[in-house]
Amino acid sequence: MIHAYDEAYLGIARTSLGRAFDYAAHCENMDLSQFCRLFLSTGIASKFERGDVRTIAGQSGVELARSVLASTIGDGAVMARYTASRSPEYWAGWALAHYQWSKALPFATVLEGVPITSIVSMYPAYHEMDLEHFVARMDELMGANTPASxxxxxxxxxxxxxxxxxxxxxxxxxxxxxxxxxxxxxxxxxxxxxxxxxxxxxxxxxxxxxxx
Missing domain, CATH: 1.10.260.40 (lambda repressor-like DNA-binding domains)
Structure with missing residues (x-):
C-alpha cells in the first residue's frame, strides 16, 4: 500500500498533530471543528499530508497550532499547557494523522467523510485499542458517509x-x-x-x- 510519506516521520507527525489539537482545545479554548477548518484553509494541512518535513517535524505541536491560528490570534503569547494524560482532542489529532498517512488521502477528504467531532467521540472506545481497529472503523464510516463516485x-x-x-x-x-x-x-x-x-x-x- 502507498502511504502519504515516509514512515520514519509518522511518529513525529502523530504527536505533532495531537499536541496541536490539544493546544487549540485546552489553551485557546477553541472549537476543534473551527480549528480544523483553519488547518485546511491555511494550506498547512496540505503541506502536512504531503509529508513536508518542516511542517511535520521542524516544529512542535504548539508551533504547528500557532501557525494555523496566526491569522486569528496574531502574536499574542499563550503559555503551552497540556492535560495530565492524553486528552480526547490529542488522541483525535494523533489518530487522524495516522489515518491520513495510512490512506494517503487529503485531510479535507477525510474530514468531509468523518467530521472531527465524530473522531473525538471515538476516543472512549478506541483509544486503548490497536490503531488498526480505528483504521477499520474509519474505513467503514468513510464508505458510509462519502458519496460513491x-x-x-x-x-x-x-x-x-x-x-x-x-x-x-x-x-x-x-x-x-x-x-x-x-x-x-x-x-x-x-x-x-x-x-x-x-x-x-x-x-x-x-x-x-x-x-x-
Missing part, C-alpha cells in the same frame, strides 16, 4: 472488485482506488483510461463515469 457505482453494479476491474481494464488498482475515494478525479484522466474503465464496467458511454 460514478465509477464505483458502475463497478459495483457490474459485480466487480477493484482488483477485477484493474485486470479487465489495465488501469492500476491504486488508480482505481484513488478515483473512487476522490483523491484523484476521473475527469482528469486520459480519454483512453476512461474508455477502458467504461468498457470494463459496461458503461454506455465514457462520459457516464465523469463526476459532476
Amino acid at each position: 460514478r465509477l464505483k457505482k458502475y463497478r459495483t453494479s457490474a459485480g466487480l472488485s477493484q482488483s477485477q476491474l484493474a485486470a479487465l481494464s489495465g488501469v492500476p488498482v491504486r488508480s482505481i482506488q484513488q478515483y473512487e475515494q476522490g483523491q484523484k478525479r476521473v475527469n482528469r484522466a486520459s480519454f483512453e483510461t476512461v474508455l477502458r474503465l467504461a468498457q470494463a464496467v459496461g458503461a454506455p458511454d465514457p462520459r457516464a463515469l465523469l463526476d459532476v
Whole structure:
C-alpha cells in the first residue's frame, strides 16, 4: 500500500498533530471543528499530508497550532499547557494523522467523510485499542458517509472488485482506488483510461463515469 510519506516521520507527525489539537482545545479554548477548518484553509494541512518535513517535524505541536491560528490570534503569547494524560482532542489529532498517512488521502477528504467531532467521540472506545481497529472503523464510516463516485457505482453494479476491474481494464488498482475515494478525479484522466474503465464496467458511454 502507498502511504502519504515516509514512515520514519509518522511518529513525529502523530504527536505533532495531537499536541496541536490539544493546544487549540485546552489553551485557546477553541472549537476543534473551527480549528480544523483553519488547518485546511491555511494550506498547512496540505503541506502536512504531503509529508513536508518542516511542517511535520521542524516544529512542535504548539508551533504547528500557532501557525494555523496566526491569522486569528496574531502574536499574542499563550503559555503551552497540556492535560495530565492524553486528552480526547490529542488522541483525535494523533489518530487522524495516522489515518491520513495510512490512506494517503487529503485531510479535507477525510474530514468531509468523518467530521472531527465524530473522531473525538471515538476516543472512549478506541483509544486503548490497536490503531488498526480505528483504521477499520474509519474505513467503514468513510464508505458510509462519502458519496460513491460514478465509477464505483458502475463497478459495483457490474459485480466487480477493484482488483477485477484493474485486470479487465489495465488501469492500476491504486488508480482505481484513488478515483473512487476522490483523491484523484476521473475527469482528469486520459480519454483512453476512461474508455477502458467504461468498457470494463459496461458503461454506455465514457462520459457516464465523469463526476459532476
